[in-house]
Structures are given as C-alpha cells and as structure tokens.
Amino acid sequence: MSITISSTFDAGNIEVVNIENHEKIQLKIRKDTNSDFLQWFYFRMQGVKEQSCKLNIINAGDAAYPEGWESYQARASYDREIWFQIPTKYDGKTLSMEFTPEFDSVYIAYFAPFSYEQHLDLVNNAQHSSLCTLESIGETTEGRPIDFLRIGDEDKTKKNLWVIARQHPGETMAEWFMLGLISRLLDEENATSVSLLKKANLYLVPNMNIDGSILGNLRVNAKGVNLNREWATPSIENSPEVFYVKQKMKEIGMDFNLDVHGDEGLPYVFISGIEGIPSFNQKLSELTDSFMQNWKRINPDLQDEFGYPKNKPGEANLMICSKNLGEEFKCLSQTLEMPFKQNDNIPDSIFGWSAERSIKLGESLPSTMLSIVDNL
Numbered sequence: 001m002s003i004t005i006s007s008t009f010d011a012g013n014i015e016v017v018n019i020e021n022h023e024k025i026q027l028k029i030r031k032d033t034n035s036d037f038l039q040w041f042y043f044r045m046q047g048v049k050e051q052s053c054k055l056n057i058i059n060a061g062d063a064a065y066p067e068g069w070e071s072y073q074a075r076a077s078y079d080r081e082i083w084f085q086i087p088t089k090y091d092g093k094t095l096s097m098e099f100t101p102e103f104d105s106v107y108i109a110y111f112a113p114f115s116y117e118q119h120l121d122l123v124n125n126a127q128h129s130s131l132c133t134l135e136s137i138g139e140t141t142e143g144r145p146i147d148f149l150r151i152g153d154e155d156k157t158k159k160n161l162w163v164i165a166r167q168h169p170g171e172t173m174a175e176w177f178m179l180g181l182i183s184r185l186l187d188e189e190n191a192t193s194v195s196l197l198k199k200a201n202l203y204l205v206p207n208m209n210i211d212g213s214i215l216g217n218l219r220v221n222a223k224g225v226n227l228n229r230e231w232a233t234p235s236i237e238n239s240p241e242v243f244y245v246k247q248k249m250k251e252i253g254m255d256f257n258l259d260v261h262g263d264e265g266l267p268y269v270f271i272s273g274i275e276g277i278p279s280f281n282q283k284l285s286e287l288t289d290s291f292m293q294n295w296k297r298i299n300p301d302l303q304d305e306f307g308y309p310k311n312k313p314g315e316a317n318l319m320i321c322s323k324n325l326g327e328e329f330k331c332l333s334q335t336l337e338m339p340f341k342q343n344d345n346i347p348d349s350i351f352g353w354s355a356e357r358s359i360k361l362g363e364s365l366p367s368t369m370l371s372i373v374d375n376l
C-alpha cells in the first residue's frame with residue numbers, strides 16, 4: 001500500500017515534497033494566509049500501519065519561533081481524541097519525527113487541534129444553560145460570526161469579568177482552556193461558580209480568530225493580520241474580530257480581563273502582566289500579585305519563576321490586548337500562556353502539555369476569580 005498525506009480539512013496545514021520512501025518523507029509547513037509566519041501543522045497520513053516512518057519538515061528552521069522546536073515533541077492521534085507525543089528531533093533546520101503507526105490512518109499535529117465543529121458545539125451547548133446567552137457580535141473578514149457568550153444575570157452592580165482566547169489561531173490550548181472554564185461556570189452544582197456569579201457577570205470570546213483557525217494559521221487572521229497588535233487601532237476592514245469585541249467591552253465595561261494564549265518557546269504555564277502601562281499603580285500591583293499567588297495554589301501547573309521579562313514603567317506595548325485593556329479600563333488585565341512543549345514544572349512523558357491539562361486549568365480559573373473578585 002502506498003503512503004498518502006493530506007491536509008484538506010479544517011485547520012489542516014502541510015505541503016508534501018516527497019513521499020516515495022516512508023523512511024525519508026519530506027514535508028513543508030505552509031505559510032499563514034497573507035503572511036510569512038509559519039509553525040502550525042496538522043495532517044493525515046494513510047497506508048502506514050506497522051511501517052517505520054521518518055517524517056522531515058524541511059522548512060522548520062523558517063518557523064516564526066524556531067526555538068519552539070527545541071525539546072518539542074509532535075502530537076499524533078488515531079481517533080483525534082487522544083493525542084500522544086511521538087519522538088521528535090530538531091537539528092537547527094529540519095524537524096524530524098520517527099514513528100511506527102499501529103494503524104493505517106494517523107493524524108499528526110503541532111498540538112491537539114480544536115476544530116470549528118468543536119467550537120460550534122461548545123458555544124451552542126453553552127446556550128442550553130439558563131445562565132448563558134450566545135450572540136454574534138460581528139463578522140470576521142471571511143463573513144463568519146464572532147461568537148460571544150454572556151454568563152450571569154447582567155446585574156449592573158456586579159463586576160464585569162472578561163476572558164478571551166485564541167487571538168493566535170494555532171494556539172489551540174487556549175480554546176481547550178475555554179472549554180474547561182465554560183463547563184465549570186455553567187455547573188450549577190458547583191458552589192464556587194454559583195458564588196462567583198453572585199458577584200460577577202462573565203463575558204467570554206472562546207475563539208477570537210475563527211478564520212485563522214479554519215485556515216490552519218499559527219498567528220494571523222485571513223487578512224494576514226496579527227490580532228494581538230491591533231488593540232490600539234482595530235479596523236472593520238483588517239481586524240473586525242478586535243474591533244467588535246473592543247466595542248462590546250466599552251459598552252459593557254470591564255473590571256478584569258484574561259487573554260488566553262499558547263507559547264511556542266517556554267515549557268511552562270505563566271502569566272504576562274501590565275507592569276509597564278502608564279496607569280500601573282499599587283492597587284494593580286497588589287491584585288496582580290494576589291491573583292498569581294492564589295491561582296498557583298489552586299492549580300500548581302501555573303508558576304511564576306519562568307516567563308517573559310516584566311516591562312519597565314511606561315514601556316508596555318499598548319497595541320497588545322492585555323496592556324491596552326489594562327490601560328483603557330484601569331483594571332487587572334493579563335495574558336495567560338500555556339506551553340506547546342511540556343510543562344517542565346509537572347512533566348508528563350506520554351502526553352506533554354495537553355488538551356486535558358488545558359481544560360483543567362480553565363476549570364480552576366473560577367476559584368481564582370472568586371478569591372479576588374471583591375478587590376477588583
């Protein structure tokens with residue numbers, strides 16, 4: 001049986017260079033739409049049962065974050081539910097995976113994908129809860145609805161807490177996180193969530209970059225725009241995803257924001273704060289600190305030893321979501337990063353950082369929110 005490799009499905013991304021010899025398969029990652037970024041890959045390989053395959057991604061060195069390949073293990077799945085790590089090496093140019101599949105058909109991806117169908121199931125299932133309403137607040141550049149969830153009773157005296165995810169579409173762990181967060185918030189038998197909703201309304205955008213997700217991009221929308229550099233000057237033409245969400249934020253107000261991402265380089269879960277914004281003060285400093293201390297006690301996957309260097313006063317880039325919103329609303333606003341690699345803090349040799357761990361981290365956010373909501 002000859003080998004075939006395909007990627008013409010939701011979020012698929014690969015170009016076949018040579019598959020004549022299963023031990024010397026040559027592949028390339030396609031660039032993001034209208035952009036030079038590349039890193040996300042996702043493809044299906046068939047005709048490979050019990051054949052020792054060596055797959056070489058020959059343009060891995062041109063990736064957006066080549067350091068992302070150091071100590072990285074690609075993920076594989078037979079059923080697209082269980083994604084396990086396969087032996088992967090990087091020589092500074094080529095990313096090589098060696099693998100003898102147990103079945104004829106196998107999927108290989110940068111990280112466990114979260115498809116548009118899964119997204120639609122997530123938001124449509126959420127609206128079944130009497131606590132939640134689903135609305136479209138605008139269209140992407142390719143005309144898809146931007147799905148927005150409101151959880152709570154809209155009581156204006158309560159705090160307004162925002163969580164948005166997946167501005168960078170290849171960072172699928174961000175939407176797995178939202179799945180965990182939403183299921184916990186809508187669990188009416190969970191005392192934490194019930195107590196939180198007595199004090200707050202939650203506003204959620206589970207996927208900020210629907211088009212980019214379907215296109216199999218790492219970092220940009222269909223126009224080639226990096227949404228996380230658009231927050232100072234979003235436009236309907238190039239970044240409607242940011243334009244409409246920010247408009248809604250201004251309409252509703254904001255006392256807390258978390259922007260959920262994945263980080264290609266660091267093998268840790270960490271938070272990037274707003275230390276460098278002009279309005280950073282003692283209150284925001286104390287909130288930043290107590291939010292971190294409480295969350296890492298509640299879920300030790302999070303840590304604060306490793307992360308991005310903190311901005312010096314006045315040096316924050318206000319085009320970035322969390323910093324822009326922290327300044328605009330003078331509130332606690334942060335970026336959460338989860339790894340594509342391993343969480344070296346608490347490693348898992350079979351799965352690495354996974355969809356399941358991302359879900360559990362999302363489930364742990366309401367407890368942390370409850371611990372600080374009175375101080376927001």
Ligand SMILES: [Zn+2]
Nearest residue numbers: 168171261262
């Ligand atoms: Zn990101």
